[in-house]
Amino acid sequence: MKRLLRLFLATTIVAAIQVHPGAAAVSEDIPIPGGTAAVAAALGIHPVPDRGRFLSEVARLLYGLPDRRASGAEAVVGRLRQSIPSTEGAGERVPVPLTAAVWSDAVFHRRVAADSLALTILSDRRSAFLCYGLAGLDDETLQYLVDHPGVLTRLYTRNAAAFAVFSSSLHVRGGRVAPPGGDEAIPLWEAIVGEKVTRPDRFVSLLFAQADGRTAYLYDTIGHLDRSRQRFALGLWIDAPARLASMRALAVTWIASLGGWRLTSQPFARQPYDAAAMLMRVSADASGRPTSPASRSFWSHVFEGADLPDDPARTLRISADDRPIEAAWLVGLTSAGDSRVRAERLDQFALGQRVFAGASVADMPDALVALRAFRRYHMLMVTLERIGIREPALYAAAARVASRMSPPDPVRAFVATTQFEGALALLLRMRLVGTIDAVNAEALVASLVAVPLNSYSQYLGGILRWLSEDLRPAIRSADTMEAAVLSALSGAEGAAAPSIEWEGQRYRLDLAAAERRRLERVREKQSGPSLDLALDLAAAARRLTSAALTLDLVRAVNTQLKAALEALPATPMEDDEFPPGVAPPPNPRNHVLKAIDDLGRLANTSDLARAPRAAVDLVDAADEVAAQTLVSLAYAVDIGDPDGAALLSGDVSRRHDFGFGLRDSDLRLGAAWAMPRQDVASGVPWHVDGSLLGLDVALATLEWRRLSSDRALEAPTLTANERDTFAAGFGLMNPYALSDTTRDAVSEAIERGRHRVLSLKDGPDVEVVAGELDLDGWRRRALAWTRAHEPERLESLFALSELAWLGDPGREIDLDPWGASAIVSMGCMCTRMPSPGRLPMLMGRPQIGLLATAVPDLNLHIARMLKNLRLPARLAKYVLSAAVQDFIDEVRATDSDDWLTLVRTAAGVTQERIEDYVAAAAADGPLVPDRTR
Secondary structure, three states: OOOHHHHHHHHHHHHHHHHOHHHHHEEEEEEEOOHHHHHHHHHHOOOOOOOHHHHHHHHHHHOOOOOOOHHHHHHHHHHHHHHOOOOOOEEEEEEEEEEHHHHHHHHHOOOOOOOHHHHHOOHHHHHHHHHHHHHHOOOHHHHHHOHHHHHHHHHHHHHHHHHHHHHOOOOOOOOOOOOOOOHHHHHHHHHHOOOOOOOOHHHHHHHHHHHHHHHHHHHHHHHHOOOOHHHHHHHOOHHHHHHHHHHHHHHHHHHHOOOOOOOOOOOOOOOOOOOHHHHHOOOOOOOEEOOOOHHHHHHHHHHOOOOOOOOHHOOOOOOOOOOOOOOOHHHHOOOOOOOOHHHHHHHHHHHHHHHHHOOOOOHHHHHHHHHOOOOOOOHHHHHHHHHOOHHHHHOEEEEEHHHHHHHHHHHHHHHHHHHHHHHHHHHHHHHHOOOOOOHHHHHHHHHHOOOOOOOOOOOOOOHHHHHHHHHHHHHOOOOHHHHHHHHHHHHHHHOOEEEEEOOEEEEEEOOHHHHHHHHHHHHHHHHHOOOHHHHHHHHHHHHHHOOOHHHHHHHHHHHHHHHHHHOOOOOOOHHHHHHOOOOOOOOOOHHHHHHHHHHOOOHHHHHHHHHHHHHHHHHHHHHHHHHHHHHHHHHHHHOOOOOHHHOOOHHHHHHHHHOOOOOHHHHHHHHHHOOEEEEEEOOOOOEEEOOOOOOHHHHHHHHHHOOOOOOOOOOOOOOOHHHHHHHHHHHOOOHHHOHHHHHHHHHHHHHHHHHHHHHHHHHOEEEEHHHHEEEEHHHHHHHHHHHHHHHHOOHHHHHHHHHHHHHHOOOOOOOOOOEEOOOHHHHHHHHEOOOOOOOHHHHOOOOHHOOOHHHHHHHHHOOOHHHOOOOOHHHHHHHHHHHHHHHHOOOOOOOOOOOHHHHHHOOOOOOHHHHHHHHHHEEEEEEOEEEOO
């Protein structure tokens, strides 16, 4: 019996060693005196980090944030040690990389007991950083450091900050460093670091010491790229003899581009648009070769200026042997200048690769014009992409039209710009809601761009002719032009609207009908002239210039004009209705009155020759009315609730500032086409600056609704830029692109992903799931510990987007319509579902709200809730109009990189709350009682 017992114990011990190889040597669970909640409260950290990542997270929050001074944090921990003696109880246990013995020997060089190790680590900035960096390593790499304590000592004494931030791409396998890119990349990294990978002790020390951590930043960035971008960055697609020179050039350019970055003071901070951002955006094939346009000469010409070349084919000389872009060349070209210039070049490059990837060599001159135009006519180029235009010649033609709309006279510039931008805004909306398809949209854009614009930047009724002759036949007919346009802006007819049952009553989800009602109410509030009035004035002008003009026809036109006066405001608009420096446009009523007076003097047939003079005034009046009306219509689409605060003072579109009052000529040229934004400056009436294109993003917050106003709200913890990113994602979500089929597929994928995570408690290794999601080392270590000690919390460590990826391994579901804004991550005015593994690349940039682009979890949560409630997918945006507002109000993140609190808050919205949002839609929204039953 004893022999059997000894055999059983021996077998069990061996099995334990096989299941957890080296676990006892590389990590240890240590007590937190007083417990994690008490320590977090004493340090001002809320919410309390999970136990599986407690020590490393506290270390980051204490010393890694720009508003935390090291000396102050050390003093706080010192006082904490005095208030909670290390001998007071066992406390909760949390994991620490390495054992107390290793910390004592290799780091502190004095004996530190396990029960006091946590506070000892946290009381010293360098040891806190070392702890954080070690938590990002895998067990085999940790084991190497245990076996080579001298490396630990050097990291602690010399390079703790760099190691903390960039450690997770460090892997030691079989006694040698396994660098990003695999065996092919070994000669490259050995040349850059200056040491063989077979000598990890020296390699690791040099890696984190070189160039104040900048070489480690490059190493870690390439380590987090997907395979195709990784191969592009390393130059593995280039012939082997040239790879090393390319890699050396990249290292030199990379280090130079980070001149203003200070690792020691703000180790977790990143420059908003640095070289890493470019490597994230570049598109490459499986070998790493960049996709077209990839010619160096092409991109050199694109970036050398903003003026549109008169002869782009002559400017551009692309030969068959022209070298393609390489990482070093591209990083050097796009990382120069200030943050604004870098962002602009990143967006230019990304647009070119997205839109012109299939363009031929013959198309490159037009592509050059389009991408040059991006700098000054940003929203024009982006809007053409949103509409679905792919023809480079159409981009180039549109850019040349825009370039002729900035004469010295701001009045003419205003009238021409508002007509062109307003008409394009209508087309974009009609395309998004499905009123016109891609083919018709491209034809309408082409005909709009072809409308003649004279040398004085006047359309002379041309846009109105386009509205009546080109646009009107392409949309549903109606009694008036304005009615037809409002119907087209509202989307498909409501006859096929789905019928649903909700709280014992039957409803139809009729987005088109609800939107039509809203638009009509907004237009009533705006109380401006209609499109039909502008068309009537233009028609009257044409009648006065006809060859068959008679006195009777003149009198009929005059009678018509007198009736038109009733629809024109008698009082001029006040100066304070407009932003500073912008004069009110002429009152079209004055032109009509002058025409009436001139026509009234025509007494006999010989006077008919003077009739065309009155036609000139009527053409001007028609253009001015068209300009005012198209601006108002563009605003009506995105202004939100007609009873909201934005319309309390009338038609706020009159205050729109195109920047014509700017003194700087270069700024003035691009202001009318810049991304629009709300201006809430003190002493200036609320208005929007920039383009009319993109108002769905600029005015997104006007659609948010706070259902309950009887509760006190704390100050939001999200930065203004993160809130802007969430607002942009909401504005860009297109309910007409959401289907019940996709909603169900998304919900089912999340559920499959949940089951895979829950199966980790008893089933496969965490590394299987972690590998599929390309999780960083910190996530992997926290997951492994949580699985062993708190398996019930495993699911809470995943974002819903990650669960959806796990549940859709074949990538068969189009998740992008449910995604987050990609404006700051890709330069695309679209929604995208973030790819797994990108989180580490997005952190440290709160100044642009980049992290929020990786958190579409509220959208995904709404999708699965709608499925559970058997409600249509197209109701999602209406539900989100209240859900996003509550989310912004209620989320309490520890810092700007606390993505986990964001995803947990999103997934924690209760079904009861969702039902309240739906009830609001039934009270005043797209859910209308179904009277057919």
